[in-house]
Amino acid sequence: MDSKFQPQKVEKEIYSFWEENKFFEAKVDKNKKSFSIILPPPNANANLHLGHAMYVYEDIMIRYHKFLGDETLWLPGADHAGFETQYVFEKELQKQGKSRFDYDRDTLYQMIWDFVLKNKSNMENQLRRLGFALDWSREKFTLDEDIVKIVYQTFKKMFDEGLVYRDERLVNYCTHCGTSFSDLEVKYVERNDPLYYLKYGPFTLATVRPETKFADTAVAVNPADKRYKKWIGKEIEVEGLLGNFKMKVIADKAVDPQFGTGVVKVTPAHDFVDYEIGKRHNLQFKIAINRQGRLTEIAGKYQGLPVFKARKIIVEDLQKKGLIVRIDEKYTHRVATCYKCGQTLEPQLMPQWFVKIKPLSREAIKAVKEKKVVFVPRRFEKMALWWLKNFHDWNISRQIVWGIRIPAYKCRKMSNDKCQMANGWFVSIGKPDKCENCGSREFDQDEDTFDTWFSSAQWPFATLLTQNGDSKLEILNSKKIQNNFFNYFYPTSVMETGYDILPWWVCRMLMVGLYVTKNVPFKTVFLHGLVRDKKGQKMSKSKGNVINPMEMIDKYGADALRMALVFGIKEGSDQSLSEEKIIGMRNFANKVWNIARFIYINRQVQRQKSKSKDNNLELKIVQKLKKEFKEEKEKYLKLMNSYRFSQALGLVNKFLWRRLADFYIEQLKEPLKDGNIKTLEVLKKVYFENLKMLHPFAPFVTEAVWKIFKGKDQSILKENL
């Protein structure tokens, strides 16, 4: 045995051994309890980061349940990550001086496909390097044909049952990225913008966006505001940059009399509050800003100017005309920006597909309240319920190429009532040859693709259902489902992921999973926190404080990194990680190795020593060790069963190092020298049991030691606790 544990020498070989011997492959075994986890599919567009390494919790649970004798499944996958990936890819294109507009749809799609496939296999190998006990034979990709087919069927089911609808409404749109988003993708940032007080007919009103005034279709005041009561319902004459115009005065409760002057110009097509007011009062929706973020023809001579430039010029012109009363330069407010590129979002009136949330969230809330899904730590249940109650209808249309194209078709003819009722739209799972409503052969497929999360929301049941080669949702209602792979592992045991995607993913999986399968997709939700740097700051490339997990594995071994992510933290809370901490855990792995080395060397000594009767006595201190171990194990099981992994690791760490090595081995050195067989036996037994207990956290060193003692073809994974 080497005097030091050298992970670099054994990790690769050990992982291949596990994989070749199919230790991670799950099958249906009615005599065993099933335990299943679906890996949150990493985006197939980049290297793994520490957030992915946090999935070590899943490996801990899987390996622990293997020891309990359960039939385990940990199903890996990859996410095409629609918009995210297209964004990353476009940046690559930019470096080559190209843009996505240089290619047609099919070419661009193929280019991204190649890019993703390369990254996907890279990502998979990195998961292997972390030692994850994933069943690679079950791996799925969100763009696999059978998965796409499931996604289509879900969409069709929703469409047929009225849960998905097409509507033209105001959506969050990024003119730089060229796509709309759901509410969740909007990032609000505090910003300082001048607040302009404009002369508006007989009123003065405050606005930060004078450039939208060409699309004003009313002026609103609060119905209770006495100052303006007499104007309500009247029409006022306003002097503008493009000449005088008339404007109706309306009363709406959304207007805060305390803000500004208590008078608001209403621009229903460019502001969410105004949109609501516009709908309530049946106002006209005039469009002043187009998809490129430039003013439209209704802006007259300002047409074609980009928003910010237009604002500047318009303010100057308003000032020249004496229409600006004053400017509040100190005004701060929250602005909706694109979470990806950071540009201010431009609300746009667009026809999009929406998922009706209420009927879905109602069932999800019920399931949570009935504890069909349990949250760990418990506080996240409150968060989940809050989200489920507050979701708006979900915009699932994205104006991008990379992703699953929406299988909705618009008929050009609409030659019967049914077709007209549907506004020409129909949904088809396969390629249609005629309009499903009127039979016309002229129709066009929607250009848009699904929000990635729409497919992710179906991930647990989609990945399991397709394992038997089935990709039809009908099977859920048939007898065929019984005893098959899906039924055995669904609902999955645990959904483990970062708390930051609770609304994006966990809640949506719950809603859609319940809707399609009539069952929760997982029984327990275990959420982990963010990894920060050693000063508690967020890791980011610009700060230069990013720790690369693969680099750490190269230097200190996977076990060290894994334990550093779990040791001494509270599950569900953010944590600080430093290279020093990883080194500390590397030292622990080495300690584990060296206890083995001590036993190994003494085993050889034993053989040479005489076998007098005295040497078979069980010493008092050995009895004490046995007792202490028994207590340790009981505590360990309790902690593991209640998801307190950090405490469990701390327990084993303390026992092996502080007690077994520092205390017992030191005390027992003399008897061992004398060849006391009983002592060595107990020492070995206790140590091996602890190896099993440590294995979920540090799979490599424990397996390496196991093989040294038991033989190359043996594995700790064949053991039970």
Place this chain on the structure above:
RNA sequence: GGAUCCUUAGCUCAAUGGUUAGAGCGUUCGCUUGACGUGCGAAAGGUUGGAGGUUCGAGUCCUCCAGGAUCCACCA
């Protein structure tokens, strides 16, 4: 404006109402002990943010205050 979390050793954090509040890293002193210097032995370091309360017992539960973090919300 709401919600959640946090404030414990020099730093980063643990501790499920119950011995003397722990760990990792750092600091000081000593150890060429045949498992390991990636180690061993010893030591310093704490009024658990503040004030009340509940309890036989509070870092932990309750109320208030101070400070910090994150998420959410349509103040133009």
